[in-house]
Each structure stands twice: as structure tokens, then as C-alpha cells.
Amino acid sequence: MAQLVDGKWVDTLPAAEEIGADGRFRRIDSPLREWISPDPAASFPAEAGRYHLWVAAVCPWAARTTAFRVLKGLEDVITVSFARPGLPKEGWIFDEGPDGPVEGGYPLHRLYVEHDPNFTGKVTVPTLWDKKQRRIVNNESSEIIRMLNSAFDGVTGNRLDFYPEVLRAEIERWNGLIYPGLNNGVYRSGFASTQAAYDEAVREVFATLDTMEEHLSRHRYLAGEFLTEADWRAFTSLVRFDVGYHGAFKCNLRRIEDYPALRGYLRELYQWPGIASTVDLELIKFGYWFLSDRNHIVAIGPRLDLTTPHERGRLPGQGVWKRGG
Ligand SMILES: N[C@@H](CCC(=O)N[C@@H](CS)C(=O)NCC(=O)O)C(=O)O
Structure with missing residues (x-):
């Protein structure tokens, strides 16, 4: 760069x-x-x-x-x-x-x-x-x-509101955890140039995923029953994890597919109307390997199917908040 x-x-x-x-x-x-x-x-x-x-x-x-x-x-x-x-x-x-x-x-x-x-x-x-x-x-x-x-x-x-006033404290709390631990944490793992820096970053990535898994096994979304900005900020990293960060950034202790709640949560967000059109798993995989492999060789897998049932309907959810009631 x-x-x-x-x-x-x-x-x-x-x-x-x-x-x-x-x-x-x-x-x-x-x-x-x-x-x-x-x-x-x-x-x-x-x-x-x-x-x-x-x-x-x-x-x-x-x-x-x-x-x-x-x-x-x-x-x-x-x-x-x-x-x-x-x-x-x-x-x-x-x-x-x-x-x-x-x-x-x-x-x-x-x-x-x-x-x-x-x-x-x-x-x-x-x-x-x-x-x-x-x-x-x-x-x-x-x-x-x-x-x-x-x-x-x-x-x-x-009038859809992904940052409603009443949920802001909870949204910020999750953003404050997920930005360093996941969104940027995977980059801190992938770009670390010493073993110690990598160890520290990658452990934080999996600690963050463990915290999210525990919460999402009891709640439909991060801020509870409403889908918010915090979920979308998590989503763009989660959907890149198994095809990108797991291999190219050495975040390979577990895959998102190995976490039962995160697996379903990722699918529900991916299947949200219009969202799949904003995700190209092959280009994501290509992009991360291009960046991290000095010969720009792209790994064959994994092949993910995010269209299978998400089974999140068993947890109470109210969709997206609407401004003005
Ligand atoms: N904080 C920025 C980060 C954006 C960013 O780092 N984008 C990367 C691509 S994923 C980029 O353009 N990198 C080019 C470079 O670092 O030279 C944001 O959230 O908008």
C-alpha cells in the first residue's frame, strides 16, 4: 500500500x-x-x-x-x-x-x-x-x-432507524467492544509483525467472538430485540471471517461456522432483504489473499452457503426501529 x-x-x-x-x-x-x-x-x-x-x-x-x-x-x-x-x-x-x-x-x-x-x-x-x-x-x-x-x-x-435514541448506550457499548476486538482486531492479527503482537491480537479476536456468541445465544440481536447499527458493523466482519480472516489473517482457532449462535445470526443478517447483493464472497476471499500472500495466490476454500435456514425465529425480535413511532 x-x-x-x-x-x-x-x-x-x-x-x-x-x-x-x-x-x-x-x-x-x-x-x-x-x-x-x-x-x-x-x-x-x-x-x-x-x-x-x-x-x-x-x-x-x-x-x-x-x-x-x-x-x-x-x-x-x-x-x-x-x-x-x-x-x-x-x-x-x-x-x-x-x-x-x-x-x-x-x-x-x-x-x-x-x-x-x-x-x-x-x-x-x-x-x-x-x-x-x-x-x-x-x-x-x-x-x-x-x-x-x-x-x-x-x-x-x-424512517427506519438503526441508531434509535433509546438504544444508543447499548449500541455504543457493543461498538466499543467489537471495533477493537473484531473489526480492527482481525487486521491487528493479520498485519502483526511479531509473534507477541499477533498472539495478543488474535486472542482478543476470539475472546470477542466468545462474548458475542454467549449474548446471541440468548438475544436475537446485539442491542436486544431490535436490529441496529451495532449488528451491521459486526456483520461486515463476520461475513468476511471464514473466507478471509480465518486463513489470510491467521485467525484460525475457530470459524464462525463453529459457533452455533453466530452461525445463525450471520445467516439472518445475510438474508435480510437486499443485503446479499452487497456481499461477494469470492471477491472477499480474493481480496484478502491478494493482500496477504506475496505471490497473490488465492486459497481454494472454504465454500460457504449462507442461504440455509438461520433458525433465529425462536428468539423474540421486533425488526428495525421506526422513527416517529
Ligand atoms: N477507518 C476507515 C478505514 C478504511 C480503510 O482502512 N479501508 C481500507 C480498505 S479495507 C483501505 O482503503 N486501505 C487502503 C490503504 O490503507 O492504503 C473507515 O472505517 O472508513
């Missing part, structure tokens, strides 16, 4: 900027943090057709945003481009740029330089782009999904 330094593309080893002398991987915070607002006078007002998402099928952070785009009925409101599979030296490459198809491909770092000719930092997916002002709004997935959850409700009439 690589990054921009003062608007120039500089090539380095995968995650080089984020691996410390102690061999631990520490994720750098996303730098672009503006917000789309329902207020027409805001700097980035919610409007149909104005914003574009740059994503990659392999990426769990980008997948949060494509899941919310579907969950909130934003397919005709926010356009999306998928990067070509693999992450070459030029970073993420798309078939098209902001002005249409580009012969030979369009590297995402060009978009960052258009946003800021002196940009310094990583070029990551997801990136949310304002086509009108030709500026990046935000490149932090946890914030992009919060915007999608509410900012466009006046445009779409969709």
Missing part, C-alpha cells in the same frame, strides 16, 4: 505506516470528517443524485456503507463505484473517475488530490464524494453510515 504526501503518491509496503517498532498494527484515524445534513442551507445538504460512494467489495468498512445504502432505500439517491479487485501499487483503481469512464483506470488518489492538491495521508475506501462541489465529504465509515441513517429521510421517506 502507499499514501499521498503533499499531493504526491508514495509507495510503501502494506500498512507500513501503521506497524510500529513493537510489531503492533495501529490504524490511523480517517482525516476527512464533514457531514451531510437535511438542512438545505448546510455546506453538504441532502439531495438526490448529488453524492457518490467510492468502495471496494473486499473492504468491511466500505461494506458498511453499501449495506446502509440498501437498508435505507438510497440506491437511486447515492451513486456508487466499485474498485477493481486487488490493491495494486497505485492503490484502489476504478473503471471510471468523477467525469466518467477512464481508459486504463482511475486511481482513487487522483480524487483526493482534486479535493486538496496538497493532501497528505492514506487514500481509503469508503470515500463519500460531493459531485456538485467536487469535494470529499467524509472517509470514515462509522460516520458515513450515521449520515445515511438519517440525513436523507426527507428525500426518501424511509
